[in-house]
Amino acid sequence: MNKLTQLLTAMLLLPLLLSSAYADNIAEGKEISFDRKKGNCLACHAMDDGELAGLVGPPLMMMKVRFPDRAVLREQVWDPTIRNPATSMPPYGRHRMMTEEEIDKVVDYLYTL
Amino acid sequence: MKGLTCLSAILLGSLLVSAPSYADPQSDQDEIRTFFQKRFPKVELAGFADGAYAINENARSQWLEIEEFPPYEDAVDEGQEYFETPFANGKSYADCFPNGGIGIKQDYPKFDTDSGEVITIEYAINQCRTSNGEEALPYGQGELAYVSAYMASTSRDNIINVIIPDDERALAAYDAGKRMFYERKGQLNMACATCHISIAGSQLRAEITSPALGHTTHFPAFRFAWDDIGTLQKRYAGCNTQVRAKPFALQSEQYRNLEYFHTYMANGLPLNGPGSRK
Secondary structure (H helix, E strand, O other): OHHHHHHHHHHHHHHHHHHHHHHHHHHHHHHHHHOOOOOOHHHOOOEOOOOOOOOOOOOEOOHHHHOOOHHHHHHHHHOOOOOOOOOOOOOOOOOOOOOHHHHHHHHHHHOOO | OHHHHHHHHHHHHHHHHHOOOOOOHHHHHHHHHHHHHHHOOOOOHHHHHHHHHHOOHHHHHHHHHHHHOOOOHHHHHHHHHHHHOOOOOOOOHHHOOHHHHOOOHHHOOEEEOOOOEEEOHHHHHHHHHHHOOOOOOOOOEOHHHHHHHHHHHOOOOOEOOOOOOOOHHHHHHHHHHHHHHHOOEOOOOEOHHHHHHHOOOOEEOOEEOOOOOOHHHHOOEEEOOOOEEEOHHHHHHHHHHHOOOOOOOOOOHHHHHHHHHHHHOOOOOEOOOOEEEO
16 A cells, blocks of 8 residues: 555656756756856847847747757757858857756757747 | 889879968958958948948947047057157167058068068067067067057058068968968857858847958957957957967967968058057
8 A cells, every 4th residue: 555655646746846857957958048158049049038139040939840850959059060061150069068968958948939 | 013103193192282272362352352242232342441330330320439539549659659769779669660660550461581471560569679689578468569559550541451472481371371260269169250251240149240351450459348459469369269269379370370361351441540449
């Protein structure tokens, strides 16, 4: 009985825990994206509630529609020169400007835009 | 026979390697100008001397107001005093330069066919000092930048006339500068050309990236970010640092070559230094 209760509790709590971890990821992803020493995305992209955004790159919106394949979006952050060698966007992953986890969080966040 | 073919292949290969085909500076210049004239059709060639203020009305009007009471005036006066003060041996800067050092900035950087290197005006100022038994001054800012600012002020409105002599070493120096300009660098993976050609005129956050054409006309410049006069190469080092690349030493061969390429593209533009810049 005790075991069953534990199992049921876990089954109930797990999605909650996961979704709150996911919400944390999104919040952290936003922080990393806005941080001038990390993503500094606003230098070039209008996004979310960011103020004084640059106009070099396209506005970051409807990301799920534009990048139905999450792996493609992730690659675009990791090294945008793969898709466009002439891009002015830095290769955040290839040049280790962000850790792999940070990139995952940024992608979680971008997918909400 | 097989060995001979192999040998001649190696010889041919080394010939190809030892005779690189240099870019044609004149066609580079035409290409860059055509590019900028297309991007900013309202700006006349001479107008590019105003940098980002040539392409943004709002920034331009603020800048024109600042230029009414120029923040660099004291530095130019100070530079003139240094310039006119004789060295310990009784000679002065005027003895080192053509025309007593007045109104000559448009000819720099020069390629010196004796030493085979590019001589910028700041490099020449220190050469003048050391050949007269004085200590070389630190590059970038301070006394040397003030002397250079004074020399620039006597050259205002003169037309930039950088010459690349018919000398393979001069072309090689120009080419090295060109490569440095277009090569991506640093953690941000950016070349000079990324901001100042590809996306020149774009809004980077609240800043406008200035066109490369015309950069060299107004240096040494008073930058509010520095709160002082500084040289073009100090700015190079700042740009390298901003893209998280290790800057070269000021007046290193690399930066002198870069300045050679960078100034050559501005041939025909009027000098308007020292200028004030954000």
